Amino acid sequence: MSERREELLDELYNHTLNGEAEPVVALTHEALALGIPAVEVLFDGLIPALEEVGRLFEEGTYFVPEMIIAAKAMRAAMTILQPLIAQTGAKPLGVFVMGTVKGDIHDIGKDLCNIMLEGAGFKVIDIGVNVAPEAFANAIRTHHPDALGMSAFLTTTMPMFKVNIDYLTSLGLRDQTLIYVGGAPVTAEYAQKAGADGYAPNGSALVRDLKARLKITA
Amino acid sequence: MNPRERFHAVVNHREPDRVPIDWGRHVGSIHRNGYAKLAAYLGDPDLQNKDVILDRMVQNVVLDEKLLQRFHVDFRWLSPHWVGVREVPGQDAYIDMWGITWTYMLNAYSLTGSPLRNITTLAELERHPWPDPYNPAIFTGLRAIARHWHENSDYVVVADSIKGGLLTKALQIRGYEAFFADLALNQPFAEALLDKLLWLYKEMWTSYLKEVGPYVQLVYFTDDIGAQNSMMISPDTFRTLIKPRLKSLIDHIKGQADVKFMYHTDGSVVPVLGDFADMGVDILNPIQTSAMGMDTYMMKETYGDRLCFHGAVDVQQMLPFSTPAQVKYDVAKRIWDLGRGGGFILSSCHDVGEDVPPENVLAMFEAAREYGQYPLKLEGVLKPEHLRPVVPEPAAAAAEPQRARPRPRR
Numbered sequence: 001m002s003e004r005r006e007e008l009l010d011e012l013y014n015h016t017l018n019g020e021a022e023p024v025v026a027l028t029h030e031a032l033a034l035g036i037p038a039v040e041v042l043f044d045g046l047i048p049a050l051e052e053v054g055r056l057f058e059e060g061t062y063f064v065p066e067m068i069i070a071a072k073a074m075r076a077a078m079t080i081l082q083p084l085i086a087q088t089g090a091k092p093l094g095v096f097v098m099g100t101v102k103g104d105i106h107d108i109g110k111d112l113c114n115i116m117l118e119g120a121g122f123k124v125i126d127i128g129v130n131v132a133p134e135a136f137a138n139a140i141r142t143h144h145p146d147a148l149g150m151s152a153f154l155t156t157t158m159p160m161f162k163v164n165i166d167y168l169t170s171l172g173l174r175d176q177t178l179i180y181v182g183g184a185p186v187t188a189e190y191a192q193k194a195g196a197d198g199y200a201p202n203g204s205a206l207v208r209d210l211k212a213r214l215k216i217t218a
Numbered sequence: 219m220n221p222r223e224r225f226h227a228v229v230n231h232r233e234p235d236r237v238p239i240d241w242g243r244h245v246g247s248i249h250r251n252g253y254a255k256l257a258a259y260l261g262d263p264d265l266q267n268k269d270v271i272l273d274r275m276v277q278n279v280v281l282d283e284k285l286l287q288r289f290h291v292d293f294r295w296l297s298p299h300w301v302g303v304r305e306v307p308g309q310d311a312y313i314d315m316w317g318i319t320w321t322y323m324l325n326a327y328s329l330t331g332s333p334l335r336n337i338t339t340l341a342e343l344e345r346h347p348w349p350d351p352y353n354p355a356i357f358t359g360l361r362a363i364a365r366h367w368h369e370n371s372d373y374v375v376v377a378d379s380i381k382g383g384l385l386t387k388a389l390q391i392r393g394y395e396a397f398f399a400d401l402a403l404n405q406p407f408a409e410a411l412l413d414k415l416l417w418l419y420k421e422m423w424t425s426y427l428k429e430v431g432p433y434v435q436l437v438y439f440t441d442d443i444g445a446q447n448s449m450m451i452s453p454d455t456f457r458t459l460i461k462p463r464l465k466s467l468i469d470h471i472k473g474q475a476d477v478k479f480m481y482h483t484d485g486s487v488v489p490v491l492g493d494f495a496d497m498g499v500d501i502l503n504p505i506q507t508s509a510m511g512m513d514t515y516m517m518k519e520t521y522g523d524r525l526c527f528h529g530a531v532d533v534q535q536m537l538p539f540s541t542p543a544q545v546k547y548d549v550a551k552r553i554w555d556l557g558r559g560g561g562f563i564l565s566s567c568h569d570v571g572e573d574v575p576p577e578n579v580l581a582m583f584e585a586a587r588e589y590g591q592y593p594l595k596l597e598g599v600l601k602p603e604h605l606r607p608v609v610p611e612p613a614a615a616a617a618e619p620q621r622a623r624p625r626p627r628r
Contacts, residue, residue: 063455130323
């Protein structure tokens with residue numbers, strides 16, 4: 001089985017890279033039928049594929065369309081794998097709450113980060129766009145995330161980072177989670193001034209930074 | 219030189235008497251809140267048009283003619299009208315002539331509904347209630363305004379975009395994620411949508427230029443193919459699906475009137491700068507210097523013989539977060555980088571937001587006048603490293619697409 005296992009995972013990896021959902025689904029079923037555990041299909045096939053997608057995006061070979069279809073292919077496989085993984089009691093690498101700040105409904109940057117986080121094995125709770133400070137606070141209380149991400153696309157909505165962080169501080173919630181900020185006009189310097197723990201220019205960089213802070217080596 | 223002579227020199231890559239100045243188009247005016255602040259700062263309570271919105275989506279204003287004269291603006295813009303706009307009952311939201319929904323949020327309208335989001339067939343695409351490209355109401359009154367400026371002034375008369383470009387409109391009408399996926403997985407559908415839009419734009423521009431063609435020197439087409447750190451789509455996708463259609467539109471427009479063509483895209487677009495010139499773009503706008511790789515000195519050195527540049531005064535980082543002295547320095551640098559030998563028109567690269575201090579707006583226009591005189595004398599103004607920068611390799615030549623690596627084995 002071991003040779004066929006490697007072949008199958010290679011094919012799964014290649015079709016995920018190319019964003020081909022149909023063969024990805026077929027190969028996922030085939031892998032499971034062959035007795036490959038769902039967790040291994042995820043960690044040895046799909047996650048390396050999404051990591052490579054992220055690398056190719058950072059290198060300037062992949063663009064938004066290629067990333068979106070790879071994520072769609074992975075999601076199609078995950079609907080099969082998720083229930084099986086849940087049965088084993090395996091935990092995600094961590095929990096990440098993500099939202100776009102109040103007054104801003106841009107979601108592409110946020111969604112691309114979600115793709116990379118899920119692709120790396122994190123559980124992502126996307127609380128949407130135009131998210132009020134109270135909703136960020138509620139999400140911390142409800143989900144106890146390892147990290148919370150706030151996105152803003154406009155210079156006029158970036159100030160909401162500090163507003164949100166000050167609000168979380170006033171409720172005593174600030175130190176219960178790491179806080180990341182990001183979005184087109186955001187810089188590392190601006191993130192620091194707003195009181196965030198971290199900043200990343202793209203999803204792959206976010207995953208690298210988050211893994212380092214959470215001391216995840218895989 | 220008068221403004222039209224100045225423009226003529228610039229677009230023919232000759233030095234004018236001074237760098238031409240532009241402000242007041244639909245993606246290059248000032249937000250109404252910023253305009254109120256500017257009026258207060260200027261101590262001019264009589265400044266007109268505070269409530270005359272140029273583009274409802276971004277909530278910028280039609281600038282007072284008095285202000286255009288004060289800042290020595292060389293261009294006067296004609297704006298097509300919005301028709302077929304429907305209000306959404308019970309909300310501060312509207313549906314535009316394409317069927318796209320925009321909802322008020324914070325201080326402007328954001329896209330909240332894409333009408334073709336859920337369709338799957340070409341028949342459904344055809345059944346969409348497309349706007350009527352022959353609707354004369356889109357251009358009512360523009361002929362008289364254009365003729366007035368043409369006959370009674372020396373200003374450069376510009377036909378502003380029928381708002382929305384080819385890729386941008388496809389993304390808005392189909393939904394960003396859905397159309398990005400179409401581009402990668404369902405090209406026949408993507409091409410059918412692009413062709414539909416292309417046909418509509420061509421017919422609209424025919425109607426438009428029938429009205430104003432004899433009086434305008436420049437037309438403007440607003441698209442967006444760039445994101446902050448890279449293009450939104452690959453150079454290959456651009457060259458295969460977008461570029462030929464844009465070229466066909468440009469040829470069409472130039473066949474209707476004796477005009478120069480200015481193409482708008484925000485963001486990082488370095489790999490396709492040469493393609494813009496191939497397509498027949500005369501002037502590239504807005505040169506978003508805060509986006510990755512948009513090095514103005516390199517752009518001029520590499521493409522300055524084939525492209526003119528318009529904009530370059532950044533509204534995302536520079537104008538909101540600089541002192542007036544820093545603004546003036548940045549303007550001097552852009553004039554030096556892009557304006558040597560002509561070929562540059564200075565303007566805010568997008569709408570000036572309400573977060574820009576009025577002092578900085580004034581500093582931008584003062585610097586344009588002070589440093590924009592030809593022959594350029596910026597030796598005492600710019601630091602040596604900005605007078606003779608090291609030219610970075612253009613990304614197009616430097617970055618060979620990488621191949622995917624094989625799956626790592628444990």
